[in-house]
Amino acid sequence: MKMRYLPHTQEDIKEMLEVIGVDTVDELFEAIPEACRNKEPLNLPKAMSEWELNAHMDALAATMAPSSEYRVFIGAGSYNHHIPSSVPYLLSRQEFATAYTPYQPEISQGTLQGIYEFQTLVTRLLGMDVATASHYDGATGLSEALLMAVRKTKKNKVAVSALCHPFHRDVIRTYMGPAGIEVVEVPYGKDGRTDLSALEVMDGIAAVAVQSPNFFGVVEDLQSFADVIHAKKGLMIGSFTEAISWGLLKDPGSQGVDIVAGDGQSLGIPKSFGGPGLGLLASTKAYMRQLPGRLVGTTTDLDGKRGFVLTLAAREQHIRREKATSNICSNNGLCAMNAAMYMASLGGSGFKRLAQINHNKAEYLKRKLVEAGVEIPFASPTFNEFVVKFPDGFDKTYDRLLSKMIVAGLPLGRFYPELEGHYLLCVTETLSKIDIDQLVKEVTA
Template sequence: QGTLQAVYEYQTLASRLLGMEMATASHYDGATALAESLLMAIRVTKRGSVAISSLIHPLYRRVVQTYLEPTGYEVVELGYLENGLTDMAALDDMDDLAAIAVQSPNFFGCIEDFRAVGEKAHDKKALFVASFTEALAYGLLKNPGSLGADVACGEGQSLGIPRSFGGPALGILASSKKFMRSLPGRLVGQTKDLDGKRGFVLTLATREQHIRREKATSNICTNNSLCAVAAAMYMASVGGTGIRELAQLNHDKAEYLKSELKKAGFAITFDSATFNEFVAEFPAGFEATYERLLGKKIVPGISLAPYYPELANHYLLCVTETMSKEDMDVLVREVTS
């Protein structure tokens, strides 16, 4: 009962954060949550293709390809505009779409117009899958459910889960109630026992470990209960006000670093609004400076060139509540020296 209640509380808090009606008991990570969401959309709509933004995290897109490529389903990638947002124009010529998936804040850190994406998806009778890599952003931004998302999925590691060589991770997947029986994974529910006392049960378990393989909605939807419980403890402890304050800190500190880099003469590539990440352009030959700073245990962003070859010398920088003003001032001094 203790484990089931803890997971139930996680489902409740995750649903509230994302503005959705229900959430699963968790998934392996944000990338698999996205892939499972797209497979669910294909089951629900009985259509054979999905459109995903090229500004979804590149590793998430790679996992989507791994899931869908062997099945014969088509994955169409949408390009991006000069302002760092997804180019939705190509959708006008696309039919038979099961889902349209867009991430916000996207991989460039820019905040997408989820309401417009949702309207476009629903005009196509497709599901709108809202992806995210930073759940904390919705402490400040309008949540996906309020902007028309049918499914919200992504990574919950920042919700109190420690970093350890890139993990552990927490895949969050939430949706409307009407998709309940198509959801992958598990759902914990609340009920009453014979004596009328409150109890918790595994309401739905749709993995092949629990039911016949041909009826399973997924066979690899591992749920990370330990991480889910940690996230529930974090959300309950910090509370709605605390999450909003943390999100505001992230945003304000990122804006400070952005303004200081501008003053130092560096270009901020995209003019769209951002949360706690943004792209800056450094001069040619910055690789040497980058290596020098790594030696001082300073990571001056990540290079976008491996993922977007057209963006050579562009770096994605992130600022969280853990960074002090002094830390950011040191970074600016180092990259200008």
């Protein structure tokens, strides 16, 4: 059903104000301090016709570089992958085109079944027992996982690897600060991996969060961290930004991880200049009731027919706020459906083959750069991205490559000052051998 947007008339506004007992709309904002109110008219441009507005937007678009025309060797949490044509077609059907979990599940069986299939595919991918109906993005999912650990262990301190995505760590601090939860950072070592020995001397830790592949693209030994944190009576939380990696690597569940949180943007969701993402959150059965958000399950009705229901939904709208496990009211329903369609389209063997292609292409670039004399500072195994150290003055080469529509990685100095002059390079199946060879030729010219 489509609804028209009907703005209120002055008569409508007057009538509503009379009902609530105020004379003007401005009175509704009296609680806002005078110093915080804008008393000047908004500086808006004059109104445009439809054709003028189209021309204006075209002019704005022309100031940006269309990503499809560039060879972009950047991942860092947002990855470019081919998307089967079946996915956007199916997703556009009106039965699926909603961003929310249904509030009246008994009349939304199709949507609930789609979410149930999504949860099933996520648990298989991550090797866990149960998955939620998705979250806003990987950062919020990881923050919620740490809050789960605090509630479960009754400890007020969490450890987070310095190689978790920098943006994810920012969100974690935003979550934990107001709650009075201490966040300690686990540094990384010369091998590009999180320093396990640093965790071994920490006490009073509710959980440790380790990303694998980490922000440097390096594959972490999650089992070793799980052994250490379990000995300290804490929880092991695994995170990730590149979901395709689990088509090739050992899943987190087989490495002693208690809770897994990551971003599912790679699962058929376009990069779209930074969004949207998709928060994946899964755990073992032991922590199922601590999971925030919703869980969809299957049952049978009075006639013995199979049906789908919201089995667990410990949210502030359903129970007392102080007992809710999350303040997130809506999941990324449409993105979750997108990811389920993508995983189903690839299938198990297709997913594994795609992961292998990503790994092989990145290794090909790494080998070619080493042959050309470029330094690879971390020798540890990586997935589809890795760190390189280019010679001093590479920033000029970087700008020259931009003029040739090549983006030669992400400068790491912004996030890790000690890595000034280092770049994070990423290769997925969308880049050809010709693209890779051209990059090597240009950066070593």
